[in-house]
Amino acid sequence: MAxxxxxxxxxLWRNPEPKSSYDAVIVGGGGHGLAxxxxxxxxxxxxxIAVLEKGxxxxxxxxxxxxxxxxxxxxxxxxxxxxxxxxxxxxxxxxLEYDFLFSQRGVMNLAHTLGxxxxxxxxxxxxxxxxxxxxxxxxxxxxxxxPILNINDNIRxxxxxATYQPRxxxxxxxxxxxxxxxKCDELGVDIIQNCEVTGFVKDGNRVVGVKxxxxxxxTEKVGLCAAGHSSVLAEMAGFKLPxxxxxxxxxxxxxxxxxxxxxxxxxxxxVYVSQAHKGELVMGAGVDSYNGYGQRGSFHxxxxxxxxxxxxxxxxxxxxxxxxxxxIVDTTLDASPIVGTTPVDNMFVNCGWGTGGFKGTPAAGLTxxxxxxxxxxxxxxxxxxxxxxxxxxLIDEHGAAAVAH
Amino acid sequence: xxLISCPNCGSRDETEFHYGGQAHVPYPENPNELNxxxxxxxxxxxxxxxxxxxxxxxxxxxxxxxxxxxRDTVTYDIQAIYPxxxxxxxxxxxxxxxPGTKPGTTAPEGATK
Numbered sequence: 029m030a031x032x033x034x035x036x037x038x039x040l041w042r043n044p045e046p047k048s049s050y051d052a053v054i055v056g057g058g059g060h061g062l063a064x065x066x067x068x069x070x071x072x073x074x075x076x077i078a079v080l081e082k083g084x085x086x087x088x089x090x091x092x093x094x095x096x097x098x099x100x101x102x103x104x105x106x107x108x109x110x111x112x113x114x115x116x117x118x119x120x121x122x123x124l125e126y127d128f129l130f131s132q133r134g135v136m137n138l139a140h141t142l143g144x145x146x147x148x149x150x151x152x153x154x155x156x157x158x159x160x161x162x163x164x165x166x167x168x169x170x171x172x173x174x175p176i177l178n179i180n181d182n183i184r185x186x187x188x189x190a191t192y193q194p195r196x197x198x199x200x201x202x203x204x205x206x207x208x209x210x211k212c213d214e215l216g217v218d219i220i221q222n223c224e225v226t227g228f229v230k231d232g233n234r235v236v237g238v239k240x241x242x243x244x245x246x247t248e249k250v251g252l253c254a255a256g257h258s259s260v261l262a263e264m265a266g267f268k269l270p271x272x273x274x275x276x277x278x279x280x281x282x283x284x285x286x287x288x289x290x291x292x293x294x295x296x297x298x299v300y301v302s303q304a305h306k307g308e309l310v311m312g313a314g315v316d317s318y319n320g321y322g323q324r325g326s327f328h329x330x331x332x333x334x335x336x337x338x339x340x341x342x343x344x345x346x347x348x349x350x351x352x353x354x355x356i357v358d359t360t361l362d363a364s365p366i367v368g369t370t371p372v373d374n375m376f377v378n379c380g381w382g383t384g385g386f387k388g389t390p391a392a393g394l395t396x397x398x399x400x401x402x403x404x405x406x407x408x409x410x411x412x413x414x415x416x417x418x419x420x421x422l423i424d425e426h427g428a429a430a431v432a433h
Numbered sequence: 434x435x436l437i438s439c440p441n442c443g444s445r446d447e448t449e450f451h452y453g454g455q456a457h458v459p460y461p462e463n464p465n466e467l468n469x470x471x472x473x474x475x476x477x478x479x480x481x482x483x484x485x486x487x488x489x490x491x492x493x494x495x496x497x498x499x500x501x502x503x504r505d506t507v508t509y510d511i512q513a514i515y516p517x518x519x520x521x522x523x524x525x526x527x528x529x530x531x532p533g534t535k536p537g538t539t540a541p542e543g544a545t546k
Contacts, residue, residue: 259481270477272454273506317452318435321483321507326434328448361477418473 040206041085041213046220049246050078052400053238055225055261056253057081058090059201059386060378062208062219063393064251064400066124069215071394072401077217078247080240082224086205089255092323092355093386094278094300094312096291098135098196099160102151105411105423106364107158112408113391114195120390126207128200129305135196135291136165136174138340140185144296148191155193163192174290176343183339185297198291198302201386208393228265234373235265250375251400253392256321256356258379267371270417271358271380274315275325277333279352283307287343297336309347311337315357315383324354357383362416364423367396367409376400377414438514441496453489455479456501457521482506487521 052068054061057079068074081087097117099110121127139148148164155162167179170190179187209219220242229237229244237246252261256273284307293300298314313333316325330352338345359382360366366380378396381388395409405413416422435447461467461475480486486506491499503513503521513522520526 257483260483268474268478269481270473270479272479272481273483318504319454319481319486319488319506320509322509326447328434328446417477418469420469 040210041219043221044218046078046080046218046223046240046242046245050076050218051247052077052249052251053245053247054079054251054253055238056088056255057085057209057219057221058088058253058255059086059205059208059389060255060381060392060396061251061253062086062205062212063389064253064378064396065212065217065219065393066208066215067393067397068401069212069217072397074401075216078245079212079217079219080223080225080238080245081219081221082241084221085209085219086202089355089357089385090201090205092278092353093201094302094310095198095201095304095386096135096196096293096300096302096312097130097199097387098193098291099387100135100137100151100155100162100191100193100196101160101425102154103423103425104158106425107155107160109391109395109408109412110388111158111160112394113388116390116394117199117387118195120207124207124211126203126210128203128207130197130199131305132195132197133290133302134173134192134194135293136170136190136192138170138190138292138294138296139188140294140296141188145188148189152191155191161193161195163194165190165192174288174292176287176341177292178340178342185294185336185339187340190292196291198304200305204389225261225264228372228375230266230372232373233371235375248374249400251396252370252375252377252379253396255379255381255385256358258358258377262370262377265370265372265375269366269377269379269414271360271366272319273321273356273358274318275320275322275354276313276315276357276383277325277329277352277354278310278312279330280304280308280310280350281344281347282350284309284347288341292340294336294340297333297340299333299336299340301337301341308350309344312383315359316354321356322354323356357381357385359383361426362422362424363426365392365412366414367392368399368405368413368415369403370414435509435511437490437502437511439492439495439498440500440514440516441498442492445492445495449492449494451491451493453491453499456487456489456517485512485523489517 099114139145152162224241227239288303291302360380395406398406
């Protein structure tokens with residue numbers, strides 16, 4: 029029988045042994061780590077670099093998110109970086125020569141209260157001033173765009189309108205990771221899986237090496253892209269990060285024929301829904317309230333999310349939950365990421381993307397690569413420094429730009 | 434769903450409780466003397482422990498009392514539940530008579546019984 033099986037398709041990347049030294053080491057082989065390595069190689073000519081992944085490539089939050097891509101954030105700093113990301117998403121399939129099914133089917137953010145309506149209209153205005161496509165839809169227009177939504181006003185959270193970003197959408201997350209990994213490999217980047225970082229080697233206050241489960245690797249520079257585990261790595265390196273790790277859950281239904289033409293998010297009831305290319309309904313919830321590293325959360329969070337989803341989409345009542353899972357998200361108190369330098373010389377950190385890191389992948393990679401290569405932040409990530417918690421120049425996106433990412 | 438043993442009401446579902454984050458974070462003794470870095474540590478920096486973590490919970494739909502909990506953030510096992518104002522049970526201070534660090538301002542008197 030075995031000889032009847034087809035050949036294994038071509039591998040998209042090598043699995044090299046780690047070299048004894050690199051010009052830079054990226055810790056974390058998820059979307060952000062791979063994108064960073066790609067832009068380091070492409071934009072800065074740094075090809076003698078490695079991406080270390082403790083598990084398998086893109087097996088953390090990159091495998092667990094709900095793949096929503098949008099840039100309708102309230103504040104200028106956020107709109108700038110997320111809109112840049114969206115523009116990169118639009119050209120990356122061609123640049124990476126890999127179709128990751130980026131589908132610009134639009135994202136709707138529902139408003140359920142008068143407060144929501146006011147906040148949403150304000151955000152639409154702010155978005156337009158920042159060159160981000162945004163519209164305000166009344167309930168009738170919401171229904172026209174997404175006919176399966178219940179817009180009756182006799183439900184617990186009636187739909188009073190929505191913001192709509194037509195250029196937003198979804199992409200196939202695994203394919204995004206593979207596209208970056210394949211190009212990284214072509215450019216000479218070593219992607220090393222099953223290689224857990226266990227410590228750092230420092231010369232004074234300068235990092236000079238990484239201790240791993242596959243031995244010590246010398247390096248000029250280290251970039252941390254470990255999302256929920258960033259605090260653990262920072263602790264090893266001897267500094268603190270103002271982040272808290274929480275479980276965030278999502279789920280899918282069995283396959284259905286296409287019923288849901290866009291992406292619908294409700295920040296008020298914390299549910300966001302799209303239909304994947306294959307046909308599963310993909311839904312995300314809010315974070316569990318407690319700190320956790322367990323990659324699973326409590327069932328009542330899912331129950332609450334389902335109750336909201338079924339009320340908004342009565343057609344979902346007969347669908348079945350096929351799988352639920354959790355990821356560990358690194359939240360900051362202003363719900364904005366941290367991309368920049370650290371108190372340790374030659375060590376850089378990209379973290380705090382919380383519940384919304386997937387959409388930021390290309391811009392995180394671009395700006396973090398710039399920061400690592402030049403030692404100073406790109407103008408897009410300069411406001412997202414670790415120092416903002418001391419200067420008070422916070423970028424408070426909590427409640428401003430749709431907390432549910 | 435965590436099953437939490439409230440010190441006053443007994444075992445109840447997690448949905449009856451409210452999470453209060455890291456325990457044992459005292460308000461600065463001399464707020465006027467703090468510089469920006471020290472304020473940022475008090476306002477924005479909390480431990481993000483992978484493992485045994487001391488945290489505050491409020492039984493919001495029960496007795497409405499705060500208490501502390503020692504919980505593993507990987508297995509989610511609850512290792513100890515103890516009154517606010519007392520040191521964490523696995524610390525050296527717990528064995529002495531020192532009442533330890535006074536927690537924040539939110540603890541009602543009844544929580545320390």
